[in-house]
Amino acid sequence: MNNHADIGLIGLGVMGHNLALNLAEHGFVVAAYDQNPTAASQAAEAATARGAGSKGTVAAARTLQALVDQLAAPRKILLMVNAGAPVDAVLDGLLPLLQPGDIVIDGGNSRFTDTERRSAALAARGLHFVGSGISGGEEGARKGPALMPGGSPEAWAAIRPLFEAIAARAHGEPCVAHIGPGGAGHYVKMVHNGIEYADMQLICEAYALLATAGLDNDAMAAVFARWNDGPLQSYLIEITARILAQRDPETGAHVVDLILDKAGQKGTGQWTLVDAAERAVTVSAMGAAVDARVLSSLKASRLAASTQLAGPDGRIAATDREAWIAQVHDALMAAKIVAYAQGFDLMATAGRERGWGLDLAAIARLWRGGCIIRAQFLNRIAEAQSGPAPVANLMLAPWFRDTLAQVHTAWREVLAAAMRAGVPVPAMSAALAYHDSWRSPRLSANLLQAQRDFFGAHTYERVDKPAGQHFHTHWPEVQG
Known part of the structure; x- marks a missing residue:
């Protein structure tokens, strides 16, 4: 031996x-x-x-x-x-x-x-x-x-x-x-992959927003390279710039244009969604990213539907190209903040429920190198998670809150333009809905709870009564 x-x-x-x-x-x-x-x-x-x-x-x-x-x-x-x-x-x-x-x-x-x-x-x-x-x-x-x-x-x-x-x-x-x-280590890796799904999809949506506004691949490669020198610096932004610039030696065409628009997945993103649903944690940006991959795989069905479903031509009229690039940059930054906020919320919840004692600041620090989502951005997350009293959501930490305040107008303008043009931006849209739900002191859930009480006697709480008391209304019967 x-x-x-x-x-x-x-x-x-x-x-x-x-x-x-x-x-x-x-x-x-x-x-x-x-x-x-x-x-x-x-x-x-x-x-x-x-x-x-x-x-x-x-x-x-x-x-x-x-x-x-x-x-x-x-x-x-x-x-x-x-x-x-x-x-x-x-x-x-x-x-x-x-x-x-x-x-x-x-x-x-x-x-x-x-x-x-x-x-x-x-x-x-x-x-x-x-x-x-x-x-x-x-x-x-x-x-x-x-x-x-x-x-x-x-x-x-x-x-x-x-x-x-x-x-x-x-x-x-x-x-x-x-x-x-x-299983804490594999759990954190699972959430890493869920965030990775969202991050990649958001970058792909930024690519679509630039391309449908008339930028060619070389111009977009230069944009992403420039972004990689700023607050969006990350491995994924860096490789996106390189991908967009790469040409095929056989045809001379850009490689990205030769790749069929069908994305694969190995399941870790879906695992994240299932786990989040079981813990009642919203990870809508990740969910939109997984859905986007699923829809991309339905290539034949999409081709058939493209000849039957009405809508705009998918072209964005950006009269000021540099202004549009700046707006897309801000929309990407805002949605990225939300995606990471959702991932860290999920880890915080799982850590509490399972008694794992997860050190979210240490997790953010170890993700700064080696991994797929490594980014300058993670330094800010580590700082936000290092305080004695963690915020309820990453969006509420000072740097992230202030950044969202600066960029949310551009975010809304970009999504409005995308909707008018018929350019799908599911992850950016889901991220904005999450952001706006968090900042809404009153949502439409009062009507939803009334509906639940109507058909199922599920009861509700009242704004004019102490919290924790539940009430039921005897609603009029539906005729016919």
Whole structure:
């Protein structure tokens, strides 16, 4: 038995392969296993070819037993396999080989409820289970991801040196923090992905607003590049500028114009919506983003409907191009604030309900590097969440409140122009409705509650009576 490896890694797909190289370059010895032996051998060869750290290396293991035999106690094993049944299948083969105190880390996009179940099952065997969100894609895995581990404090203490070494860094700090017990890490990664859905959709709507006003791809690439030097600076804005400028070597056309307008999704956005509905938290910008992806997938139906449904021609008449660009910028900023406010509201609610003690400021800080939604904007969120008395909603924190006050007029003008022209902007619209609902001292829900009382005797509270008292009216019967 040559138990000198620092960590085992199971699953050498794109993410697992690059994480193995990242670990090796930071001086760790990685025992690597994959159902395809070639994948493990390729990772080992790549680590050698790239000149890993003086002590770091990747050693291929042909069996799970061989992998376990290479690990120093307490064993630390990172699973990078597809979420769902594949994780359980790997655990079925792995657990009989482990000893109490060993640590299994699921680095995939697992549903947090599955992580809670697995954590309890492993704890009953004296094992630690860490559900860790990992964001940043292929590049992040290789050069430094954002890491969101959940699990016991003992497990975190054991894996902390490895995770802090390989994580991205922002403002000199590693983009990793212990999120909380059980499924907290995967929960936060789920909400990260929900925010990511909204952020991407909002950027796509800004693109549509600019394109339908007559800007070509090169002009829009320059606009997004300029925006990336300001308060909208983010990874997603940066890559949007690069995407819009990219040309196809075969045809010379812009690549973005050659891509079919059908968006895919892997489910984490939908999980966020389901969880938010169960907690009675509004995440309407995320919901609109998920709906937009679903509608985009109905390409044939949309083409047929385009010949039957009446409406404007989808062109925005912007007489002053620079003024329109500035307005779209402000609309994007405003809607982005709302999307993040909804995501952080959801995490705050889940943290309270599940007793996770989520540190929202730490989460905002670790998202500043490595992950897909990394942005300058997150510094403001971290500041807003660091005070002794957190605001009820991020929109009410001073910087966000003041920014919304400055940009909401442009936001409304942009959406009005989009509606008149027939340009769909579902996420921006949902965000504005949320903003206006929050600032309305009286909504139309009084009529809604009267309707509920009429047909179901659900009762209601009165504005002229103490809160908590409920009343019922004997409404006139409907005739016929």
